[in-house]
Amino acid sequence: MSPLTWAVAAVVTDGSGRLLLCRRSEGARRWALPGGRLRHDESPADAVVRAVRAETGWAVTPVDLVGLYRVIGPQAPPPPAGRCG
Helix, strand or coil: CCCCCCEEECCCECCCCCECCEEECCCCCEEECCEEECCCCCCHHHHHHHHHHHHHCCCCCCCCCCCCCCCCCCCCCCCCCCCCC
16 A cells, blocks of 8 residues: 555535535444545546545536645655655
C-alpha cells in the first residue's frame, strides 16, 4: 500500500440545507460523505462527479473546493509534489 492515497469527498446539500450521507457497508452503522479514490490521471472534480454518480445515481456539478488535506503516517516519506495515483 502506498503511504499516501489521493481521495475525494463530496459535500452535497439540497435547498433545505440537508446533507447527503451514504451508508457504508463494513458491518457497522457508519455514514460518510460520498467519495472515493482518484484514478490515475483523473482530476479531483472528475473523481467527485464519478463517485457521487456511482454511489447515488445523481449527476452533480462541483461548485466549490472545501479543502485539501494531507494525512501521512509517522513512517511515510513525503510524496512527490504534483503527483496523483
